[in-house]
Amino acid sequence: MNKTLLILQREYLTRVKKPSFIVMTFLGPLLMVMLMVVPIFLATLSETEVKKIAVLDETDWFRAKFENDESYIYSYVNDDLDSLKAQVLRGDYNTLLYIPKPELNIPVNAILFNAKQASLSLKASIRNTIKTEVENRKLLSSGIDPEVIKSSKTTINIQTIKLDDDGQESKSYTEVDVALGMITSILIYFFIFMFGSLVMRGVIEEKTSRIIEVMVSSVKPFQLMMGKITGIALVGLTQFLLWVVLTLGLYSIFALIFGPEAMSQLPVGSNVMAQNLATEQINNNAQIAQVFEVIHSIDFGVIIFSFLIYFIGGYLLYAAMFAAIGSAVDNEADTQQFMLPVSIPLILGIVLSGFIVDNPDSSIAFWLSMLPLTSPVIMMIRIPFGVPYWEIALSMILLVAGFVFTTWIAAKIYRTGILMYGKKVNYKELWKWIRYQ
């Protein structure tokens, strides 16, 4: 069997078999699904018990203003306060709402008597009702009809429509684009750092355990480096795919348990997170419908394809550098000085993401999405906003070229570094290694 393949196999299998990998793989989707499902679960739980509330209203302003719903039933009573308190304690009512007669020009007060602590939502709902009623009364007393105020409230809804070169119109929703771009780029960012440092630690491990000399007497350093980088890339892809599959799987299991109605409140599909974020800002049903419409019109083919390319390409570009850093040092503590310049472009990409989102077509955005060191992050932010295909293609070609270049440089550092011990390495030294024939 090909030696690089053998190395790849070992790197992959030893990592995939690790308990930490298995735990992470199952915990990730579980947490994700929990995040979506637990609120619904809790909501269904709290609806089970109907609470009875006695209202002792001395002002007589709020008769029939408190409306019964699934959780609360209001009954208006006229007993004296002490006997009502006793009834609450006996359990005839869950709560006693007491609204004393206000003295002149003093705001209305309300007191809730409970056997246990009153729930926050009940407090909020009562406060709201009282507030509306008192406001209405004030308006009426100044001669204003509350209906006028009500009808003057307006919701503005701006629809955005993208115009294509070929004259086609498609509905767009900026919030969705932002969420999609941010999430994909942050995923790439984390993937590069997480698995890049895995490569680095793997190299350091081989160096400190001194197996490296045995290895290089059997295989070329380049084969060893590439086997490690690709093996770990596959570990990353495996984990990512398992996350997607498991999340969807767990999600549908929960959907079966809670019934489709509860789940229909939740967005469905691979872009669950994107929609979650988007829906947080949008409470209006019509808007949600619009978001769905937009999501269906988004070119997921392009996004998924570019995501995979930048995901893998970006990783390969950086992994080679991480391998070179690992080879140049004797232990992990010494990696700091070399890590900084390598991580700056990536961090810069994330820091600038806010600006890119606002100006996806600015020249800074364009150039950063061409530069291989930043393009995996920046281009993924831009793509949901619509980027010409030639730009994506050029950026990908540059990324591949960049990957070949960093790997070539890194291999030179690597092959010298792995056999070098006990030497504090600086940049001058690295430059020397690169120039060795």
Added chain:
Amino acid sequence: MQFIHIQHVTKAYANHLALDKVSLSVPKQTIYGLLGPNGAGKTSLIRIINQITAPDSGEVFIDGEKLQPKHIAHIGYLPEERGLYKKMKVGEQAIYLAQLKGVDKKIAEKRLKLWFERFEITGWWNRKVEELSKGMQQKIQFVVTVIHEPKLLIFDEPFSGFDPINVNILKEEILRLREEGATIIFSTHNMSSVEELCDNIALIDNGIKILEGSVKEIKQQYRTNTFEVHLTGVSGGFEGPLPNGFQLITKTMLSPDEISASIRCEQHVKANDLLEFLMPYGQIVSYKEVLPSMHDIFIQQIESQKNKN
């Protein structure tokens, strides 16, 4: 029949010459000692034979062929700084390393079983390397070095870290490997093992070969014509300077009439001349030429090399 032939190999690093036109010949099926102080260039030379690095100039031939990547499968290398993947299981790891040397997985498994039986370590197969003691790890490392049945074995300080019992086991294995046809290069500071095991040696210092040849010949070459004698029934004598051609180096009176002495003779003096000279003094109990140890030759050569510079 030369198995390894190294021709004018030169290797320079940033600011020093690690090897300066070194030429060596290792005969087939022999044990060849590569000696030299630290930093002499031994590791550089070993790395060149292993194709870890390439020489700046000069050539290496193995079994008559120019050294090339395919030869990796025929070389087994035990580096001085040993190591294995700590978290990997012993059996799995040995098979993996054998596969990297081009051995088929099934064959590797079979051979590994034999080796484990020979070393009586069959119970270690599924244990992680980090669970083993250092000496145990060394044994595994040795097995890993030879599992692909290489024609050329390179051992760099193979005995360091072994207890005396295991050193003996290892020596036997090395000799057995030679009997089975392997050629062995053996880099070490341990001079006693050199005399015991090596057929030929080369001495390298500062990147230059200063001595090469069979152990026997070198010892002959560096003989000083010194003899150790033991006499009884001595009645006086050995006082004052000895006659021409003889030089008294040491003298010990074991009892009033018993003496032990080492005497250096000049080149032209034959062993029998010394005997004749000694006979009148008393009964000769023992009489033996003192050959220099490799240790002495090593130090003497390195010192004289230093003085030259």
